[in-house]
Amino acid sequence: MTVHSCQNRLQDVETVVDQDKKRTMEKRKIIELTNIKRNFEVGTEIVHALKGISFSIEEGQFVTIMGKSGSGKSTLLNILGCLDTPTSGTYLLDGSLVQSMNKDQRARVRNRKIGFVFQNYNLLPNTTAIENVELPLMYNPEVSTSERQKKAIEALKVVELGDRLYHKSNQMSGGQMQRVAIARALVNNPAVILADEATGNLDTRTSYSILKLFQELHREGKTIVFVTHNNEIASFSERNIVLRDGKIISDTYNQTILSAAEALERLPKEENEEEEVI
Amino acid sequence: MNLSNLFRIAWRALNKNKMRAFLTMLGIIIGVASVIAMLAIGEGSKRSIEKQISEMGANMIMIMPYDNKAVGGVRMSASNVQTLKIKDCEDIRNKAQYVKDVSPYVSSSGQFIYQNNNYPASISGVAPSYLEIRQLKIKSGHMFTDSDVKRYNKVCVIGKTIADNLFTKGENPVGKIIRFNSIPFQVIGVLESKGYNSMGMDQDEIVLAPYTAVQKRILAIDYLHGIFCSAESEDLAPKAVESITQILANNHNIGNPDDYDFEIRSQEELSEMLTSTSDMMTILLACVAGISLLVGGIGIMNIMYVSVTERIKEIGLRMSVGAREKDILMQFLIESILISITGGLIGVIFGFFSSYGVKFFAGWPVFIEPWSVALSFVVCSAIGIFFGWYPARKAAGLDPIEALRYE
Numbered sequence: 060m061t062v063h064s065c066q067n068r069l070q071d072v073e074t075v076v077d078q079d080k081k082r083t084m085e086k087r088k089i090i091e092l093t094n095i096k097r098n099f100e101v102g103t104e105i106v107h108a109l110k111g112i113s114f115s116i117e118e119g120q121f122v123t124i125m126g127k128s129g130s131g132k133s134t135l136l137n138i139l140g141c142l143d144t145p146t147s148g149t150y151l152l153d154g155s156l157v158q159s160m161n162k163d164q165r166a167r168v169r170n171r172k173i174g175f176v177f178q179n180y181n182l183l184p185n186t187t188a189i190e191n192v193e194l195p196l197m198y199n200p201e202v203s204t205s206e207r208q209k210k211a212i213e214a215l216k217v218v219e220l221g222d223r224l225y226h227k228s229n230q231m232s233g234g235q236m237q238r239v240a241i242a243r244a245l246v247n248n249p250a251v252i253l254a255d256e257a258t259g260n261l262d263t264r265t266s267y268s269i270l271k272l273f274q275e276l277h278r279e280g281k282t283i284v285f286v287t288h289n290n291e292i293a294s295f296s297e298r299n300i301v302l303r304d305g306k307i308i309s310d311t312y313n314q315t316i317l318s319a320a321e322a323l324e325r326l327p328k329e330e331n332e333e334e335e336v337i
Numbered sequence: 338m339n340l341s342n343l344f345r346i347a348w349r350a351l352n353k354n355k356m357r358a359f360l361t362m363l364g365i366i367i368g369v370a371s372v373i374a375m376l377a378i379g380e381g382s383k384r385s386i387e388k389q390i391s392e393m394g395a396n397m398i399m400i401m402p403y404d405n406k407a408v409g410g411v412r413m414s415a416s417n418v419q420t421l422k423i424k425d426c427e428d429i430r431n432k433a434q435y436v437k438d439v440s441p442y443v444s445s446s447g448q449f450i451y452q453n454n455n456y457p458a459s460i461s462g463v464a465p466s467y468l469e470i471r472q473l474k475i476k477s478g479h480m481f482t483d484s485d486v487k488r489y490n491k492v493c494v495i496g497k498t499i500a501d502n503l504f505t506k507g508e509n510p511v512g513k514i515i516r517f518n519s520i521p522f523q524v525i526g527v528l529e530s531k532g533y534n535s536m537g538m539d540q541d542e543i544v545l546a547p548y549t550a551v552q553k554r555i556l557a558i559d560y561l562h563g564i565f566c567s568a569e570s571e572d573l574a575p576k577a578v579e580s581i582t583q584i585l586a587n588n589h590n591i592g593n594p595d596d597y598d599f600e601i602r603s604q605e606e607l608s609e610m611l612t613s614t615s616d617m618m619t620i621l622l623a624c625v626a627g628i629s630l631l632v633g634g635i636g637i638m639n640i641m642y643v644s645v646t647e648r649i650k651e652i653g654l655r656m657s658v659g660a661r662e663k664d665i666l667m668q669f670l671i672e673s674i675l676i677s678i679t680g681g682l683i684g685v686i687f688g689f690f691s692s693y694g695v696k697f698f699a700g701w702p703v704f705i706e707p708w709s710v711a712l713s714f715v716v717c718s719a720i721g722i723f724f725g726w727y728p729a730r731k732a733a734g735l736d737p738i739e740a741l742r743y744e
């Protein structure tokens with residue numbers, strides 16, 4: 060028996076122990092925010108986009124952040140995604156303090172621990188699905204070329220695009236592009252997936268299918284933070300945080316979580332035929 | 338971040354925009370190719386001049402009569418100025434310092450005839466030492482001697498062009514009688530071929546005869562058209578010229594250099610003059626080529642700039658998935674370096690082709706110096722870095738959120 064397979068065995072044992080822990084102990088906190096403020100200087104005025112936000116998200120939670128336009132959702136998500144730094148307050152991501160990091164370290168965190176999904180997909184133009192999905196791994200020198208391809212193909216299979224590996228971004232529908240974007244967010248096996256209005260540009264049917272995908276990922280244990288201003292979408296997640304004017308006005312757990320798969324079933328029949336095309 | 342991934346990223350980005358990359362490259366291709374071709378032309382002409390001069394005898398000194406009495410800008414042709422005499426020649430031979438060989442020179446042009454063949458050329462009347470001075474060699478037969486000179490013998494030594502044109506049936510010219518303006522001369526030797534010089538003059542179109550024979554039997558004159566000398570060495574040529582000047586000034590009784598009725602040119606002067614002209618030409622050509630390289634570089638900067646602006650969103654995305662400032666900087670830098678190096682390589686190939694094209698079609702001498710290739714290559718890589726730096730810096734300095742929001 061080789062050392063390598065020995066280690067694998069050990070890891071297997073460890074994950075079993077981990078899962079046991081999960082069941083018995085309180086779940087690990089992935090995100091911990093305390094009194095986060097974010098001010099923007101616009102000319103001589105100061106815009107208080109976030110006015111003291113505190114909450115924490117546990118491993119494996121599916122949280123929606125809601126609120127009217129301008130309430131600070133995107134600002135909050137950018138801070139969560141280490142794209143932006145708060146003016147004050149502390150942010151612990153997976154146990155490490157984000158404020159104390161420099162730019163390069165934050166880039167590394169984005170690369171290893173965060174998967175971003177955007178409203179407008181943000182795929183590289185004229186580039187194949189697989190190359191788009193490989194992108195985060197290109198900036199991770201620990202991943203070899205063959206590993207990178209393998210992981211990208213796996214991620215695309217998860218989003219049911221295993222047969223569209225070499226389709227270019229401009230040859231795909233909105234739903235497909237968003238799936239590629241989700242695969243890209245998954246490929247580095249992040250601690251948390253952050254989605255900003257990920258269904259904002261899609262029709263109802265496609266929105267449901269994307270939500271279905273998020274629910275499946277959630278079931279597999281992924282931590283998801285989903286920003287939306289659509290109340291309906293919120294009912295597909297387990298927890299809703301509502302912002303207004305840069306403050307949390309409510310933080311509730313859903314008693315009944317709707318299933319996106321069922322919602323998709325219930326849609327009128329005639330549209331159903333198009334499902335294949337999505 | 339490992340470099341191979343960055344190369345892959347930059348390569349993919351370039352591949353997405355092949356046409357743009359190619360057009361950018363075009364500037365560099367033309368720049369590098371023209372630098373190489375221009376330097377090759379410059380260097381080629383310089384080398385051929387140098388070669389020609391050393392073939393003519395690098396330590397040669399020419400003395401020509403000079404008509405200083407001409408007024409109103411009308412100057413008589415040198416051959417009608419009768420100031421150089423055989424005594425001058427002998428005095429130089431006997432008294433001048435640092436002078437090795439001396440030969441009088443007279444010439445006449447006319448028609449050479451052998452059987453049915455005729456060929457227009459001029460006959461040069463010289464002393465046997467002329468061979469030594471002009472670095473000529475006898476291929477077959479022999480050179481005429483001092484006694485031929487004394488006896489005004491009508492003998493001659495001919496160059497390859499003359500031999501080929503008169504003896505078309507492949508006869509051995511040595512021993513045959515040819516006629517120059519109906520005066521018979523016996524061919525006693527054939528010169529080794531020297532080919533064309535860089536100015537396109539046939540150096541084999543030459544007939545040498547004793548100067549006494551040409552003076553008395555053809556021209557009926559007692560003066561000389563010129564005197565050819567050789568200095569003991571190239572370095573001593575200026576001193577030899579000085580010594581000759583004194584002797585001639587003394588012989589002709591002229592005190593003021595402005596009144597000299599002769600003109601002395603050393604090969605060294607000539608070579609300096611010619612090489613300095615060709616050096617100047619090389620510099621001028623290189624400047625023009627350098628400017629086109631610079632324009633190519635600005636082209637890169639321009640395209641990289643446009644490309645940064647066009648791809649702000651992409652840059653934001655790359656940052657959001659974990660690209661550091663360094664990675665973005667390197668990506669754009671590598672892109673511009675790839676463009677300039679690929680362009681440079683293609684430019685080098687084009688440079689070679691156009692240089693040999695010039696040689697082949699225009700017949701100009703070219704010589705590609707290895708350093709000119711290295712230089713233009715280094716310069717174009719430097720241009721890639723230099724002109725790629727600023728746009729790359731701009732791209733790397735973008736704020737990820739603003740870049741993502743950019744429309």
Ligand SMILES: Nc1ncnc2c1ncn2[C@@H]1O[C@H](COP(=O)(O)OP(=O)(O)OP(=O)(O)O)[C@@H](O)[C@H]1O
Pocket residue numbers: 099100101106107108126127128129130131132133134135288
């Ligand atoms: N870079 C910035 N400079 C100045 N003000 C900003 C900046 N970004 C956001 N803001 C301000 O912060 C506030 C919150 O903006 P944010 O984008 O977070 O809203 P949002 O909840 O995402 O809205 P929407 O639903 O329309 O996307 C707004 O008042 C906005 O004007």
Ligand SMILES: [Mg+2]
Pocket residue numbers: 132133134
């Ligand atoms: Mg927003």
